[in-house]
Amino acid sequence: MIFSPSHKDKHSFIVDNSSDEVAGRSSYSDRWILVGVIALAIFGLLAVFSSTAYFAELKNTTAQAMLISHLFKVIIAFFVLIIFSKIDYRFVLRLALPMLILSWILLIIVTLYGTEVWGAKRFINVAGFSFQPSSLATVALLAHLIYMIERKAEKNILRSFRDTFVPMMIYVTISCALIGIEDFSSAAVLLALSMVVMFMGGVSKIQMGALVLIGVIGGSVLISSSTARMSRVTNYVEQVMHINSDRLESGSGYQSQQAYIAIARGQLTGVGMGKSAQRDFLPAPYNDFIYAIIAEEYGLIGASLILILYTLILLRGVVYVARNARTISGSLLATTFTITFVMYGYVNAAVATGLFPVTGLPMPFVSYGGTSMLFSGLMIGVVLNISKNKPPRTRTFF
Numbered sequence: 001m002i003f004s005p006s007h008k009d010k011h012s013f014i015v016d017n018s019s020d021e022v023a024g025r026s027s028y029s030d031r032w033i034l035v036g037v038i039a040l041a042i043f044g045l046l047a048v049f050s051s052t053a054y055f056a057e058l059k060n061t062t063a064q065a066m067l068i069s070h071l072f073k074v075i076i077a078f079f080v081l082i083i084f085s086k087i088d089y090r091f092v093l094r095l096a097l098p099m100l101i102l103s104w105i106l107l108i109i110v111t112l113y114g115t116e117v118w119g120a121k122r123f124i125n126v127a128g129f130s131f132q133p134s135s136l137a138t139v140a141l142l143a144h145l146i147y148m149i150e151r152k153a154e155k156n157i158l159r160s161f162r163d164t165f166v167p168m169m170i171y172v173t174i175s176c177a178l179i180g181i182e183d184f185s186s187a188a189v190l191l192a193l194s195m196v197v198m199f200m201g202g203v204s205k206i207q208m209g210a211l212v213l214i215g216v217i218g219g220s221v222l223i224s225s226s227t228a229r230m231s232r233v234t235n236y237v238e239q240v241m242h243i244n245s246d247r248l249e250s251g252s253g254y255q256s257q258q259a260y261i262a263i264a265r266g267q268l269t270g271v272g273m274g275k276s277a278q279r280d281f282l283p284a285p286y287n288d289f290i291y292a293i294i295a296e297e298y299g300l301i302g303a304s305l306i307l308i309l310y311t312l313i314l315l316r317g318v319v320y321v322a323r324n325a326r327t328i329s330g331s332l333l334a335t336t337f338t339i340t341f342v343m344y345g346y347v348n349a350a351v352a353t354g355l356f357p358v359t360g361l362p363m364p365f366v367s368y369g370g371t372s373m374l375f376s377g378l379m380i381g382v383v384l385n386i387s388k389n390k391p392p393r394t395r396t397f398f
Contacts, residue, residue: 028388029085029384029385029387029388030316030317030320030321030383030384030387032312032313032316033312033313033316033317033321033380033383033384033387034384036309036310036312036313036316037081037313037365037380039309040306040309040310040345040364040365040366041074041077041078041365041366043294043302043305043306043309043366044070044074044290044363044365044366044367044368045067045070045071045074046273047286047290047293047294047297047366048066048067048070048286048290048367048368049063049064049066049067049070049274050063050273050274050276050279050293050297051276051279051285051286051290051293051368052066052067052279052285052286052368053279055279055285055286066286066368070368073369073370073373073374074365074373076370076373076374076377077365077373077374077376077377078377079377080374080377080378080381081377081378081380081381081384082381083381084377084378084381084382084384084385085381085382085384085385086385087381087385088385089329089330089333089382089385089386090329092143092333092382093143093144093146093147093150093329093333094147095143096140096141096143096144096147097140097144097147099136099139099140100137100140100141100144100171100175102136102140103133103134103136103137103140103141103175104137104174104175104178106124106131106133106136107133107134107137107178107179107181108178109124109133110122110123110124110133110182111178111181111182122134122182122183123371130370130371131370131371132371132372134179134183134186134187134190135371135372135374135375136371136375137175137178137179137190138186138189138190138193138340138375139337139340139375139378139379141171141172141175141190141194142190142193142194142197142336142337142340143333144171145168145171145172145194145197145198145201146197146201146329146332146333146336147329148164148167148168149197149198149201149202149203149328149329149332150327150328150329150332152164153201153202153328158201158202158203159202159203159204159207161204161207164203165203165204165207165208165210168194168198168203169210169211169214172190172191172194172211173211173214173218175190176190176191176194176215176218177218180218180219183360184219185359185360185361186360186361187219188215188219189343189344189347189361191211191215191219193336193339193340193343194211195208195211195212196336196339197332197336198211200332200335200336201332254283255282255283255288255289255358256354256358258278258281258282258289258292259278259282259289259292259351259352259353259354260354261278261281262276262277262278262282262289262292262293262295262296263292263295263296263303263352263353265277265278265296266295266296266297266298266299266300266302266303267299267300268299268300268301269298269299269300269301270295270296270297270298270299270301270302271296271297271299272297273297273298274297275297276293276296276297277296278292278293278296279293284360286367286368287362287367287368287369288348288351288358288359288360288361288362288367289351289352290348290363290366290367290368291303291306291348291349291351291352291353291363291366292352294306294366295352303349306345306349306363306366307345307346307349310342310345310346311342313338313341313342313380314338314339314342316338317334317335317337317338317339317341317342317383318334318335318338318339320387321334321338321383321386321387322334322335322338322386324387324389325386325389326389327389330386330389333382333383333386334382334383334386334387337379337380337382337383338379338383340379341364341376341379341380344361344362344363344364344372344376345363345364345366347359347361348361348362348363348366348367349363364376
């Protein structure tokens with residue numbers, strides 16, 4: 001098993017701060033992660049305000065109104081972050097299975113009655129509020145896999161095909177299949193993250209190969225069954241291989257082309273805050289391609305700063321928080337939630353720069369959106385709670 005902290009997990013959700021020094025706990029969360037998230041949120045507020053000007057006119061509203069809406073969601077996300085930084089992370093593990101089952105029910109409802117956005121049903125609208133169940137399914141599945149790994153390890157059956165791998169495969173397959181019906185990119189990312197969790201937890205590598213095979217077959221079926229998905233893959237291959245340029249120029253890769261133009265206009269220092277021209281041409285400049293808008297307005301310097309902030313969170317969460325966690329579940333949970341948070345940011349940037357095909361994944365705490373930001377706050381809150389389980393003093397930066 002990759003993670004093997006020296007202390008056993010205690011099944012208690014009550015945090016006794018009076019014994020912090022004795023137990024090696026600190027009453028303070030990791031400040032570098034918190035600073036990184038706050039900086040991302042500030043960048044997001046500026047970018048959303050700038051990128052929504054044209055979109056707001058189409059929706060008969062104003063950029064100020066959309067900024068206020070986004071700010072309200074940011075405040076809620078930070079409220080959730082603070083709450084989960086105070087709640088013992090083991091409570092999240094215990095609650096994971098019920099939440100996972102609830103997410104399955106909601107995903108079925110989305111498939112049948114969800115609101116269609118950009119050709120896919122991803123949201124449930126209730127009383128004017130929209131909710132994306134795939135975000136709940138992602139957090140719940142990863143947390144439950146970690147809970148299972150710890151329990152199976154205690155019983156010395158972690159490498160059992162029947163008792164460990166089969167149940168895990170069922171949970172992963174159902175979750176990815178329900179998400180993949182309407183949101184293939186999120187399902188693919190979730191499958192990859194599930195594999196990372198199982199690998200770190202010590203699940204048999206040979207058995208994991210079967211899950212990879214299922215993912216490849218299932219992904220091929222989902223891609224081939226959708227004209228839109230096939231078009232995205234085809235456009236990506238043509239861009240990477242530099243073939244059929246006439247087809248690209250005719251508009252088949254419109255989103256990517258506009259993103260490239262935005263990034264090129266930004267050069268080193270950018271065109272200036274609020275002066276983006278490509279926001280009027282990109283279909284989702286406030287969400288899927290917000291990184292392109294940042295690169296246009298703040299240049300290579302601003303775009304690089306965003307990636308540096310995500311990298312800072314990655315290093316602190318994995319190298320420092322996870323390494324110093326007192327339990328197996330704490331180590332796995334800190335690593336998994338940190339990687340999940342940062343991966344979404346990296347993938348969003350990769351799409352805007354043409355490294356990945358168009359996916360529709362948001363940039364955590366930067367993109368305009370409610371559900372993804374809410375669960376991003378939850379994940380960071382859990383990581384901050386785990387960060388309290390560290391030596392009282394340290395002189396290392398990472």
